[in-house]
Amino acid sequence: MSSTEQGTSSAAPAEPTTAPESAAAPEVPESFYYVHGKDKVVHKVSAGALQHSALIHGMISNLGYTEEQAKANPFPFENIDGDILQMVVDWCNQHKGKPTPPEDTNLPKQKEKLFDLVLAVNYLEIKELLTYCCKQVAMMVKGKSPEEIREIWMIPTDAEDEAAEKEAKKRAGKEAAGETAAAAGDAK
Amino acid sequence: MEEPPRNPKFGLLKCPFALREEVIGNMDFMDAFHFSTLSKRSKQMVRKARYQIDFIKFRFEENIKNDRIEVKIKNNDWLKISMSDSNDPPVRDPTMIDGLKLANLIDEPSDDYRKKLSAHILSIFHFKSTHVHLERNIEHLDDLFLWDIRKQFDCVEVCLSRCDDISPEDLQLVLNNLVSKSYLLEFELNDSSYKYQKPLKYCESLDVRGSCQWLDPENILQRNPQMKDLNLEDLPGEQVNNLLKQWINGEGIGLESMGFEISWYNGIDYPDNVIFDGIDTMETKLTEEQANRMIVIWRHRGRTVDIQRKTDGRFATVHLCHSGCYVWMWHTKFFRNIMQIRSVPKIKKTVVKR
Numbered sequence: 001m002s003s004t005e006q007g008t009s010s011a012a013p014a015e016p017t018t019a020p021e022s023a024a025a026p027e028v029p030e031s032f033y034y035v036h037g038k039d040k041v042v043h044k045v046s047a048g049a050l051q052h053s054a055l056i057h058g059m060i061s062n063l064g065y066t067e068e069q070a071k072a073n074p075f076p077f078e079n080i081d082g083d084i085l086q087m088v089v090d091w092c093n094q095h096k097g098k099p100t101p102p103e104d105t106n107l108p109k110q111k112e113k114l115f116d117l118v119l120a121v122n123y124l125e126i127k128e129l130l131t132y133c134c135k136q137v138a139m140m141v142k143g144k145s146p147e148e149i150r151e152i153w154m155i156p157t158d159a160e161d162e163a164a165e166k167e168a169k170k171r172a173g174k175e176a177a178g179e180t181a182a183a184a185g186d187a188k
Numbered sequence: 189m190e191e192p193p194r195n196p197k198f199g200l201l202k203c204p205f206a207l208r209e210e211v212i213g214n215m216d217f218m219d220a221f222h223f224s225t226l227s228k229r230s231k232q233m234v235r236k237a238r239y240q241i242d243f244i245k246f247r248f249e250e251n252i253k254n255d256r257i258e259v260k261i262k263n264n265d266w267l268k269i270s271m272s273d274s275n276d277p278p279v280r281d282p283t284m285i286d287g288l289k290l291a292n293l294i295d296e297p298s299d300d301y302r303k304k305l306s307a308h309i310l311s312i313f314h315f316k317s318t319h320v321h322l323e324r325n326i327e328h329l330d331d332l333f334l335w336d337i338r339k340q341f342d343c344v345e346v347c348l349s350r351c352d353d354i355s356p357e358d359l360q361l362v363l364n365n366l367v368s369k370s371y372l373l374e375f376e377l378n379d380s381s382y383k384y385q386k387p388l389k390y391c392e393s394l395d396v397r398g399s400c401q402w403l404d405p406e407n408i409l410q411r412n413p414q415m416k417d418l419n420l421e422d423l424p425g426e427q428v429n430n431l432l433k434q435w436i437n438g439e440g441i442g443l444e445s446m447g448f449e450i451s452w453y454n455g456i457d458y459p460d461n462v463i464f465d466g467i468d469t470m471e472t473k474l475t476e477e478q479a480n481r482m483i484v485i486w487r488h489r490g491r492t493v494d495i496q497r498k499t500d501g502r503f504a505t506v507h508l509c510h511s512g513c514y515v516w517m518w519h520t521k522f523f524r525n526i527m528q529i530r531s532v533p534k535i536k537k538t539v540v541k542r
Contacts, residue, residue: 114196114198115198115199115202118207119203119207122204130207130210131214134207134211134213134214138216138219140196140198141215141219141222141223142215142216143218144222146223146293153197153223154198154200155223155227155229158227158228158229161227
């Protein structure tokens with residue numbers, strides 16, 4: 001399980017549980033890594049749980065960190081909110097070493113957070129969780145009318161799209177003109 | 189007063205494209221359809237997401253009010269969309285989704301709602317198999333809205349009722365102007381002297397039931413070398429014999445099976461001496477168990493023999509019984525099927541010189 005610590009300096013990783021005596025072969029002690037989000041709160045996560053993330057798994061398999069090195073160098077994910085990273089870490093821990101079921105009841109239910117969660121999961125390349133999240137997003141509009149779908153997913157009308165496109169072109173034109181004027185000024 | 193709970197928002201368009209694709213792929217058919225009607229961009233998104241659907245069938249029923257589109261959606265459920273003629277009063281089948289209402293959601297001009305809706309559905313979803321089924325003689329068949337959208341199908345079915353018939357012109361339109369891998373045809377032609385002799389360019393499976401008088405079986409295998417399965421009902425015995433000889437003489441190189449079923453009321457029978465006239469037959473190499481497995485309508489009272497092609501020595505098994513004559517060519521699929529059975533016949537491939 002993960003332990004959450006305020007700041008890297010106060011990190012005090014819990015000892016991994018020891019293998020039961022009855023086990024036939026001695027278990028290799030599990031290695032742990034540390035991640036933090038925008039809020040700098042460090043989460044201690046086992047390598048097994050992190051295997052869900054193709055991104056982190058790729059990083060740790062290339063590093064070969066010792067426990068101390070891992071502790072001293074938590075992976076920074078500054079683009080992910082702390083509470084979202086917490087949700088992701090919790091999910092990874094709950095599904096550590098287990099095949100993920102077709103319907104996941106452990107998926108975070110907060111619809112307001114779903115957008116940030118989807119982006120984080122996509123960034124961290126957690127395939128199974130991403131599938132669940134995308135199902136959840138699809139479920140948001142299940143049985144809704146077209147106008148309800150427009151409202152929920154914030155889909156602009158053709159007229160709004162055209163206006164936005166015009167505006168973007170205008171802005172790009174202005175920026176280009178500004179750059180040309182600046183370049184001419186520099187030349188003088 | 190308490191405000192009603194508001195729908196949570198999700199800025200789908202701010203997501204990376206791959207994510208939008210995944211979300212759209214997880215939507216239900218009707219939700220994805222509704223979403224596609226919101227804007228040009230949303231329509232494009234559904235199209236690019238390559239939303240896969242197994243099967244769609246455009247059904248033109250005996251009664252025009254029952255015309256519909258059938259779509260096989262997720263979990264093997266079927267969705268029916270009413271495509272009742274636009275000039276009809278709005279008496280619509282309540283068990284179906286009203287196609288007119290769906291078409292009204294699509295922001296495109298069209299004088300025929302059925303055409304608009306069909307074009308939209310076919311353009312945004314990706315169907316593995318697209319079928320068309322005609323059950324009535326459609327006036328001005330050449331002007332049917334569907335042909336403006338699509339002329340290529342996986343299966344074309346023309347199954348007219350006994351009181352309806354079809355003209356040679358309409359038959360040619362179905363067989364020549366449309367492209368289909370498979371045809372299921374059951375109708376009477378209104379011109380008994382007409383014989384269809386052209387090739388069916390892309391047809392791999394032809395199933396003609398009821399009357400097949402309109403079809404000229406002479407050299408049919410030569411005309412259609414791509415044919416895999418040929419089923420002709422109530423074909424006179426002499427013509428069955430002729431078709432067996434066409435194959436023995438090297439035509440129908442890709443043929444996998446032929447079936448000549450007899451309907452009980454037509455008084456046709458297939459005596460051995462007519463069907464195998466001039467054909468060398470040999471005792472079948474199939475065991476009873478294998479025959480039972482391979483030949484679904486295998487009858488103990490029937491006769492099962494093997495025949496061999498003169499050009500490459502390939503074998504075929506012919507089963508003749510009171511319900512018809514059935515032929516299975518020994519091709520890869522055939523072997524794969526009999527290999528599943530424990531005892532496999534010892535097959536020695538021999539090349540017979542002409």
